[in-house]
Amino acid sequence: MTRSAAPLRQQLLDAALCLFSQRGFRGTSLQDIAREVGCSKASLLYHFASKEAILVELLAPSTAGMTELTDRLRDEPADRVAARAVEGLVDLVLRFRREIQLLLAEVADVSAARGSGGGTQEPEPILSCLAGRSTEPQARLRAWMALGAITLGAAGATDQPTELVRRELAAGARRVLNLT
Amino acid sequence: MTRSAAPLRQQLLDAALCLFSQRGFRGTSLQDIAREVGCSKASLLYHFASKEAILVELLAPSTAGMTELTDRLRDEPADRVAARAVEGLVDLVLRFRREIQLLLAEVADVSAARGSGGGTQEPEPILSCLAGRSTEPQARLRAWMALGAITLGAAGATDQPTELVRRELAAGARRVLNLT
DNA sequence: GACAGTCCTGACCGATCGGCCAGTTAGTCT
DNA sequence: AGACTAACTGGCCGATCGGTCAGGACTGTC
Structure with a gap:
């Protein structure tokens, strides 16, 4: 069920930082981030309470x-x-x-x-x-x-x-x- | 039907510039701009082909x-x-x-x-x-x-x-x- | 008055969005 | 084997979005 060695959560944070930098916070959807990592949007939301919570953590x-x-x-x-x-x-x-x-x-x-x-x-x-x-x-x-x-x-x-x-x-x- | 002496089109551009600066392009909706000026969104779109057209003109x-x-x-x-x-x-x-x-x-x-x-x-x-x-x-x-x-x-x-x-x-x- | 053009509107459309939910899977423990 | 939990998922929801459309009001011209 795991995608790679690096914990999914960290992968999501890395992808989010990259995409947020390129497209902006509002210009990046949760689906964009999930797609980048290769998991579902719902899985992303399992790890983070909200889109904003990702940003705050970053x-x-x-x-x-x-x-x-x-x-x-x-x-x-x-x-x-x-x-x-x-x-x-x-x-x-x-x-x-x-x-x-x-x-x-x-x-x-x-x-x-x-x-x-x-x-x-x-x-x-x-x-x-x-x-x-x-x-x-x-x-x-x-x-x-x-x-x-x-x-x-x-x-x-x-x-x-x-x-x-x-x-x-x-x-x-x-x-x-x-x-x- | 006119809102003020200044043409509506110019008012829309001014409001858009202000809101885009504050909230970003994606963070500002067409409805936001229209509301600011006091007209309908459809009226805004009568004057400008698209949201992007507003930005390009600005x-x-x-x-x-x-x-x-x-x-x-x-x-x-x-x-x-x-x-x-x-x-x-x-x-x-x-x-x-x-x-x-x-x-x-x-x-x-x-x-x-x-x-x-x-x-x-x-x-x-x-x-x-x-x-x-x-x-x-x-x-x-x-x-x-x-x-x-x-x-x-x-x-x-x-x-x-x-x-x-x-x-x-x-x-x-x-x-x-x-x-x- | 009829007509054409300009300007504006409410209602509508399909797409996308953030987030929710019930269910599934895999691993661990007893 | 069964119970439990963490992790993950497809499908769904209501809201919002950019944009469209038919219709109405107004003005100027003939």
């Missing part, structure tokens, strides 16, 4: 990672917080490249599926850190730009060695923020 | 703008093309802020609705220009980052004066690209 690690990062940054002094935020964010983005692609594909749907804010799709705490806790318009705008540079940089350059990407993301983001 | 100006930009950049020498690309892209992104938000919300669905590539959602020509026509991994990565910085910067900082945003987007993107 995003849980990256969400937890972002929460942990912003918690860690809480104790950083204002003159160091932006640089630390860049490092932490680059790490996170590289660890969760596929999820970032999903997020880029589905910003609106992710919020809908998640209801309340917080975590990866609510960038306010990380933006504040990137801005060095400044509320100046210029600092805020640069924070957005740094976030965009890191996320799209990581998402776009999928075929490059990780260490190069890591170094460039960090350095480029620091230049955006005009950190010495 | 994106036509920005698509044309991007095509025009990349055409213009074709004759720029390699040592100036990146800086010119930044300028042009910043202009474009500021002109089409709402559409950019739609694109960020719906990268996958936009491709599906558009079929063939080209235009705003296929960034290859602009990326090459941002990279100064270099195919080095570092240059490519920086081009992605510049694109991310400009687009997310513009999308995130929606409450700031345009001239500040313009200046910062251009300057920040140049720093990302390490342009002197």
Whole structure:
């Protein structure tokens, strides 16, 4: 009755992540995911309570990672917080490249599926850190730009060695923020 | 029978752009759009051949703008093309802020609705220009980052004066690209 | 008034969707 | 062998979707 060595549940999660990234959450049906894995839709729903439960589970690690990062940054002094935020964010983005692609594909749907804010799709705490806790318009705008540079940089350059990407993301983001 | 002075067709386009940006293309139904404007879905379909036709029409100006930009950049020498690309892209992104938000919300669905590539959602020509026509991994990565910085910067900082945003987007993107 | 064109509508259609349900299968334990 | 459970399935359900259609209201022209 089992399809392969890897547990079906994990296969479903992998397929869902891939399809959600390509087609979006709403653009991917449960039948699409089930077909990809080679099981029935009802079998998929045996393992997951709902379509949304799949998404929540997929995003849980990256969400937890972002929460942990912003918690860690809480104790950083204002003159160091932006640089630390860049490092932490680059790490996170590289660890969760596929999820970032999903997020880029589905910003609106992710919020809908998640209801309340917080975590990866609510960038306010990380933006504040990137801005060095400044509320100046210029600092805020640069924070957005740094976030965009890191996320799209990581998402776009999928075929490059990780260490190069890591170094460039960090350095480029620091230049955006005009950190010495 | 008319709802207001503005032609219904324009109202439908405005409502669609707004809703598509918030909920995504697939996350927005024709009934949603019609309800927003206060007419029937069938009336909407009197004016537009299909849901996709609405999207295509919404994106036509920005698509044309991007095509025009990349055409213009074709004759720029390699040592100036990146800086010119930044300028042009910043202009474009500021002109089409709402559409950019739609694109960020719906990268996958936009491709599906558009079929063939080209235009705003296929960034290859602009990326090459941002990279100064270099195919080095570092240059490519920086081009992605510049694109991310400009687009997310513009999308995130929606409450700031345009001239500040313009200046910062251009300057920040140049720093990302390490342009002197 | 008759006619044609534009605009709009309620009702309808087939397809797809997320999710439910009763039944089947295979494995484990007594 | 029988009981139990986890895993899986085909068929079904109600809701929603994009789109169609026949008909009505309105306007302008002859």
